[in-house]
Amino acid sequence: MNKDLLLFEKSRPGRRTLRLGELDVPAARLDALPAGSLRETPPKLPEIGELELVRHFVRLSKKNVSIADSFYPLGSCTMKYNPLLNESAAAIEGFRDIHPLQDPGRLQGALAIMKRLEETLAAITGLEAVTLHPAAGAQGELAALLVAHKHFARMGQSQRTKVLIPDSAHGTNPASASLAGLTALEVKSGPDGLVDLADLESKLGADTAVFMITNPSTLGLFETNIARISELVHAAGGLVYMDGANMNAIMGIARPVDFGVDMMHLNLHKTFSTPHGGGGPGAGPICVTAELEPYLPAPRIVENDSGLHLDYDIPHSIGMLRGFAGNFGVLLRAYCYLRRLGAEGIQRVAENAVLNANYLRVKLRDAYHVPFDSICMHEFVCNNRNQREQGVHTLDIAKRLIDMGHHPMTIYFPLVVNEAMMIEPTETEAKETLDAFIEDMLQVAREAEENPERLHAAPCTTPVGRLDEGRAVREPILRYNFSD
Amino acid sequence: MPFIQNTPDDQREMLAAVGVKSLDELFEGIPAELRLKGPLAVAAGISEDSLWKELKQLASWNSSGAGGSFLGAGMYRHYYPQVVDALQGRQEFVTAYTPYQPEAGQGTLTAFFEFQTMIAELCGLEVANASMYDGCSAAAEAVIMAANLTRKRRRVVVSRGVHPHTRRTLKTYLEWTGLECIEVPLGEDGKTKWADLVDADCCALLVQSPNTLGVIEDTSAAAKLARDAGAISIQSVYPISLGLLKSPGEAGFDIAVGEGQSLGIPTACGGPSFGLFATKQSFVRKMPGRIVGQTEDSQGRRGFALTFQTREQHIRRAKATSNICTNNALMALRGAIYLAAAGAEGLREVASHSLAKAQYAAVEIESLGGFSLRHTSDACFNEFVVDCPVPAAEVNRAIDAAGMIGGFEIGRWYPELGPKALLLAFTELSSRDQIHSLLRAMDSCKSRIPVG
Helix, strand or coil, X not given: CCCCCCHHHHCCCCCCCCCCCCCCCCCCCHHHCCCXXXXXXXXXXXXXXXXXXXXXXXXXXXXXXXXXXXXXCECCCCCCCCCHHHHHHHCXXXXXXXXXXXXXXXXXXXXXXXXXXXXXXXXXXXXXXXXXXXXXXXXXXXXXXXXXXXXXXXXXXXXXXXEEEECCCCCHHHHHHHHCCCEEEEECEXXXXXXXXXXXXXXXXXXXXXXXXXXXXCCCCCCCCHHHHHHHXXXXXXXXXXXXXHHHHCCCCECHHHHCCCEEECCCCCCCCCCCCCCCCCCXXXXXXXXXXXXXXXXXXXXXXXXXXXXXXXXXXXXXXXXXCCCHHHHHHHHHHHHHHHHHHHHHHHHHHHHHXXXXXXXXXCCCECCCCCCCCCCEEEECCCCHHHCCCHHHHHHHHHHCCCCCCEECCXXXXXXXXXXXXXXXXXXXXXXXXXXXXXXXXXXXXXXXXXXXXXXXXXXXXXXXXXXXXHCCCCCCCCCC | CCCCCCCHHHHHHHHHHHCCCCCHHXXXXXXXXXXXXXXXXXXXXXXXXXXXXXXXXXXXXXXXXXXXXXXCCCCCCCCCCHHHHHHHCCHHHHCCCCCCCHHHEXXXXXXXXXXXXXXXXXXXXXXXXXXXXXXXXXXXXXXXXXXXXXXXXXXXXXECCCCHHHHHHHHHHHCCCCCEEEEECECCCCCECCCCCCCCCEEEEEEEECCCCCECCCHHHHHHHHHHHCCEEEEEECHHHHHCECCHHHHCCCEEEEECCCCCCCCHHHCXXXXXXXXXXXXXXXXXXXXXXXXXXXXXXXXXXXXXXXXXXXXXXXXXXXXXXXXXXXXXXXXXXHHHHHHHHHHHHHHHHHHHHHHHHHHHHHHHCCCEECCCHHHECCEEEEECCCCHHHHHHHHHHCCCECCECHHHCCHHHCCCEEEEECCCCCCHXXXXXXXXXXXXXXXXXXXX
């Protein structure tokens, strides 16, 4: 039997997994419903027995590379170990089966967890006010930019519409600016990979709303001029936003508030160990100064005589960005993680993340070109300059690594480095894992010299080889075609 | 230290390789004046067993309504088979990243392709994306997509029956777009009274059915209003109801969005869940979110990859169709497993049991005397508004005292319904016994009616 059939191809009329017990009240009176409100054609959902369903998804799971089975040095994504206790915690009935609109008196445990998490994130960033509402980092960025936009409108400074963003930034930064009704303006990186101060200064002015900075940057470098940058932005009347995607490198070592940062987001699914889930769910809390707190999204967690509750009525709030308070299941996992670490553990995370990254950098820099070869933070960027002559591209190196049992690094990002490879090992990896990766990377470099064909042909151990992604755009097939 | 494997020996060896003397030296790039001087103001870490104890205690401060729950208002407690937890919980799914390297993510990608197919089928539309954050943000993104599709039109017409969190989210997303959002009131029958606001300046019409009061809207008429005016029609759905009720596609809608929580996802205090998003094939290039497409490798083997990425923020940056990056993939996987476990028959069964419970409860509630349904249960699916003889909060306290979770005091969202209006939801999990416990609790409130 072909093991690669889709659910729809395995479907057989009459089979199913979910069958309810006998109805203990009279059957539904469908004829009582308004005329024309019933469905005419049933959806073509698969009809699958339980064993086939189990096999289908177990087999699919084996076609994934995950942190649980492989080294996953995906730069900028902080693929650290996701503690299993946190999964068990989210399955506790008193957390799993609670409704966000319940009487707050019956939600005190959940609200306490959210409140404590807010306090911990406030301590880590040094910023006073925290909201856990945004569903992901990009929504956190949007929330913060809406906060800024509203703040300036209220201050009578509606002319502040420009968001200055370094060219090395994540694509979500400019996309969020547009969605917040602001205009993104690019700031150049200098030859050292840091923000070009002269270029920044030339672009700051009365129309500056926000300067968004990822620190450490996507090149894995700490912006040594960050305090000066904040001064310049503040002098121009703007706000400093820090993209906290790379907070893993500095938490417990330095606080963004001391850099002059006014607002920032954190990615709980990066720094705070909640699983990536194949692309979410995440959570993107934002932390802001007391001055900006009134604008934070609703609801806020507030305390009164009867305990904690959710206040949906916040007069100057930007409003809601999603339903209810936030991704509680994700927040709970982050809370568990931070409880395990405590103040000292948080600092150890940053130290070991940076140590692991630097260890890889020095071991790989002879074989691979490292354009900014100084002590890095939690990640570093190299590229294929030494392999290019053999016709070997970054993509080939990445695909060959899959055959060697590693998930590839982030490739072709940041855009400021040609054919970039961005490597972030995280603190949770053991030295012998790093050593094995180094050995394999060096072998790939040798193969690039001796047998580049092998790289072009990779991967060959995966369920499918390199896919024709162009075809997926030219001849889009976005769903199963039942007439096949 | 938890989760860190480097031993002091490892650290020494690695520091030597890097050429620095201490961990501290690694951070010399951070100007000294910016470094934290003391420890963080965070409590010391605790062991796993201590944390587990603490969690159990915190969970005990919450009530999960083991005696039954009649609270819906946007999130519903349905049964999901145990295979959903077991399969979604596999670490290979849980701990993978977005499948940007398709060869290393065929599991997630194949499941997304199946998810897209099932969501499109469920909605009666051609295509679906691989999920949004939740139902509220999906609706907001749908309206922005509609505005992009219709260019110069500036008015968004939204039914007041749309969930208030969706309406508030929409307002936030539209704040600076220059689009005007007009809310259309509900009539005495609980259905939207569209009037003549859907005209040549209208870019989008947004309706929810069943609406927040539980009333089934005349969706075909709403879709036709939009079509006749050249506007994009959007229906927000309760996916379980689509086991029985007319799909957005059958009613003629251009876009369907909805809160996916009812498809195998626990309520978990409001998230995570996922937002579903389906539309016509011709609109794909304007659709937000990740989309998976089928393609082949060089040997002609079928495979799946993220496609139409040029719409997305990591390529298009400021001009992207949305800023969405991480979405709610793992919850979409739960939805896919749930829908595959149910099939069309199972889904129909869940929907009709939920309806049967609501219809049974409606008759019994009206026979209590003193309680009446605001709209006839024949107009509703599994949820309806009850006018109580005493404030709804009092009724809820009586239900709580009986070990159950009561309904939603809907006057908080719809002041026009008054403080005595209670929104009650029923699903296949509402047993006859639980319904009778609910009835007893409600009945006990009648004695509290102030005399004179």
